[in-house]
Amino acid sequence: MNIVTCIKxxxxxxxxxxxxxxxxxxxxxxxxxxxxxxxYALEASxxxxxxxxxxxxxxxxxxxxxxxxxxxxxxxxxxxxAVLVSDRKFAGADVLATxxxxxxxxxxFKDYDVVVCGKQTTDGDTAQVxxxxxxxxxxxxxxxxxxxxxxxxxxxIVKSAYDEYDEITEVSFPCLLTIEKGSHVPRxxxxxxxxxxxxxxIKTITIKELQDNDPLNYGLNGSPTQVEEIxxxxxxxxxxxxxxxxxxxxxxxxxxLKEQKYI
Amino acid sequence: xxxxxxxxxxxNKEVVEKLQKLCPFNAFDYVDQxxxxxxxxxxxxxxxxxxxxxxxxxxxxxxxxxDKTLFQGITIYIQQRNNLAHPVAWELIGKAKELTQxxxxxxxxxxxxxxxxxxxxxxxTYGVNKVFAYQDDSYAEFNVERYTNVVEVFFxxxxxxxxxxxxxxxxxxxxxxxAARLKTGLTADCTMLDIKPNxxxxxxxxxxxxxxxxxxxxxxxxxxxxxxxxxxxxxPIRCEPFGRVVYEDxxxxxxxxxxxxxxxxxxxxxxxISEAEIIVAVGRAFKKQKDLDLIKxxxxxxxxxxxxxxxxxxxxxxxxxxxxxxxxRTVKPKLIINLGISGAIQYVEGMKESELIISVNxxxxxxxxxISHYAIVGDIYEVIPKLNQLLSQIL
Numbered sequence: 258m259n260i261v262t263c264i265k266x267x268x269x270x271x272x273x274x275x276x277x278x279x280x281x282x283x284x285x286x287x288x289x290x291x292x293x294x295x296x297y298a299l300e301a302s303x304x305x306x307x308x309x310x311x312x313x314x315x316x317x318x319x320x321x322x323x324x325x326x327x328x329x330x331x332x333x334x335x336x337x338x339a340v341l342v343s344d345r346k347f348a349g350a351d352v353l354a355t356x357x358x359x360x361x362x363x364x365x366f367k368d369y370d371v372v373v374c375g376k377q378t379t380d381g382d383t384a385q386v387x388x389x390x391x392x393x394x395x396x397x398x399x400x401x402x403x404x405x406x407x408x409x410x411x412x413x414i415v416k417s418a419y420d421e422y423d424e425i426t427e428v429s430f431p432c433l434l435t436i437e438k439g440s441h442v443p444r445x446x447x448x449x450x451x452x453x454x455x456x457x458x459i460k461t462i463t464i465k466e467l468q469d470n471d472p473l474n475y476g477l478n479g480s481p482t483q484v485e486e487i488x489x490x491x492x493x494x495x496x497x498x499x500x501x502x503x504x505x506x507x508x509x510x511x512x513x514l515k516e517q518k519y520i
Numbered sequence: 521x522x523x524x525x526x527x528x529x530x531x532n533k534e535v536v537e538k539l540q541k542l543c544p545f546n547a548f549d550y551v552d553q554x555x556x557x558x559x560x561x562x563x564x565x566x567x568x569x570x571x572x573x574x575x576x577x578x579x580x581x582x583x584x585x586x587d588k589t590l591f592q593g594i595t596i597y598i599q600q601r602n603n604l605a606h607p608v609a610w611e612l613i614g615k616a617k618e619l620t621q622x623x624x625x626x627x628x629x630x631x632x633x634x635x636x637x638x639x640x641x642x643x644x645t646y647g648v649n650k651v652f653a654y655q656d657d658s659y660a661e662f663n664v665e666r667y668t669n670v671v672e673v674f675f676x677x678x679x680x681x682x683x684x685x686x687x688x689x690x691x692x693x694x695x696x697x698x699a700a701r702l703k704t705g706l707t708a709d710c711t712m713l714d715i716k717p718n719x720x721x722x723x724x725x726x727x728x729x730x731x732x733x734x735x736x737x738x739x740x741x742x743x744x745x746x747x748x749x750x751x752x753x754x755x756p757i758r759c760e761p762f763g764r765v766v767y768e769d770x771x772x773x774x775x776x777x778x779x780x781x782x783x784x785x786x787x788x789x790x791x792x793i794s795e796a797e798i799i800v801a802v803g804r805a806f807k808k809q810k811d812l813d814l815i816k817x818x819x820x821x822x823x824x825x826x827x828x829x830x831x832x833x834x835x836x837x838x839x840x841x842x843x844x845x846x847x848x849r850t851v852k853p854k855l856i857i858n859l860g861i862s863g864a865i866q867y868v869e870g871m872k873e874s875e876l877i878i879s880v881n882x883x884x885x886x887x888x889x890x891i892s893h894y895a896i897v898g899d900i901y902e903v904i905p906k907l908n909q910l911l912s913q914i915l
Contacts, residue, residue: 519822
């Protein structure tokens with residue numbers, strides 16, 4: 258059995274601001290970490306591996322060369338291989354172009370039974386890449402998986418958590434699962450595995466090796482959506498302080514709730 | 521469409537440092553005196569706009585443009601379960617009706633299910649021009665593969681300008697599938713929508729964790745797709761139906777699926793504070809459990825859920841599921857009112873993403889005030905009774 262687990266490097270802090278004077282995006286791009294949801298995707302992958310026979314897990318990510326760091330972490334946690342798909346031509350990719358690139362990478366592997374993704378990333382927050390990869394691969398997907406119940410010869414049974422209900426579904430291989438946070442406690446990277454992978458070289462795939470190497474389908478060119486503008490949210494960045502007598506502050510509070518239509 | 525061209529002649533160490541500092545995405549690599557842009561680039565074009573002169577340039581590439589007049593109509597996907605519509609659909613109809621004032625397009629509803637007659641009639645009362653219904657026994661339960669086939673057939677036939685989905689768990693799994701099938705753009709979880717007279721939908725959403733907003737458009741692809749959060753817009757006032765209903769032939773639509781639904785279980789409602797839209801959170805300033813009676817009226821009027829800080833759990837006043845914070849639940853309601861909470865970092869991390877934060881505390885230096893939109897300086901034992909007086913006057 259072959260599992261492909263998609264992970265992503267994200268900024269360690271979600272604090273991003275717009276300079277109110279220059280309109281410039283301020284972000285600390287130096288501190289990065291693995292997308293927290295992906296830890297659960299990895300853990301779910303390991304649990305599938307433990308139940309299945311002869312199972313190999315490939316961790317993959319799309320990003321700059323520096324994103325190899327999260328792939329190393331995935332190896333130390335329990336993945337068997339790691340592959341980076343990286344190319345300048347991927348710059349500016351939106352959801353569609355990102356999902357297309359990852360689907361092309363997965364097609365490159367040929368043999369895969371389960372693709373595992375985190376539910377969403379903490380930087381993009383869209384939860385769209387997983388289902389779009391599945392569509393590009395022409396395979397079914399099951400989202401918001403909170404529990405892997407059973408692995409059969411040709412299918413898997415999982416439990417998903419929707420807003421108002423839980424669903425148990427059986428889905429045939431090959432398929433894609435997106436994993437909800439909190440599903441299983443993710444394991445830590447192990448020192449033993451770190452030693453084991455000391456001389457391991459993470460493979461890098463570029464656009465040339467993909468089946469479709471038309472640059473118009475990748476990066477900004479392959480992205481139907483474009484950011485027209487970024488701007489600070491309407492809500493006040495600075496706190497409004499309300500002081501006065503107890504009656505004054507209470508009536509101010511009352512007024513705010515009324516204005517916001519909560520009462 | 522386009523790319524960033526770097527004029528290597530003007531690159532020097534100082535320029536590189538400036539650009540690396542300016543780029544929010546760490547996308548500049550400088551190796552062997554050659555400056556390049558790596559795959560981390562998000563095409564924000566800051567380097568071209570605000571970088572050192574004559575180094576980075578955005579080169580626009582033009583592609584054949586689609587004829588936008590061929591695509592007409594904003595379509596709302598009416599999510600249903602057990603033949604009951606999700607109310608987010610009506611809110612989206614309300615917004616679509618506003619937007620079409622500008623573009624003069626029709627508003628359509630798209631319903632998929634096994635017995636959708638009631639939903640079709642309900643949709644008409646919200647003033648849509650047409651309801652397209654795809655009815656088949658195999659559509660009884662939502663199935664992402666079958667439903668995607670339906671939307672594909674629908675779009676190929678009617679060439680609508682945009683399709684809006686509720687940002688529910690179902691919508692957020694369904695819409696991306698449709699987007700990839702139709703090879704078009706999709707913006708997740710919009711909180712605002714606007715439209716240009718040429719029909720370009722402006723999809724506005726928080727970006728990078730919510731501190732900034734992004735205005736996104738789909739300039740050369742149709743349909744334009746977006747999921748929109750529940751409770752962002754108002755449903756229109758119901759009216760005398762004037763729209764038409766079209767029951768579509770589903771017999772030729774592929775109904776194959778590799779997904780078998782085995783069991784569905786409804787969740788007990790209103791128990792989980794992480795799902796709450798309005799929260800009144802209480803902290804250590806409440807001296808006795810009995811004093812919690814003070815917030816009863818406020819909670820009732822807001823329709824809020826009550827949550828608390830860790831010390832109150834330790835006191836045994838609340839079920840542990842009611843705790844906000846890193847060791848409890850993370851919440852992101854539309855409104856949170858913090859009463860007498862000092863704002864330990866573990867608490868703040870668990871609720872700082874809330875949309876509107878109001879905090880009441882007698883200590884003006886308390887940490888929670890820094891992240892609150894409204895910091896109300898006062899003793900809860902004084903302010904809440906006064907607030908209760910005002911609340912009891914309005915109903």
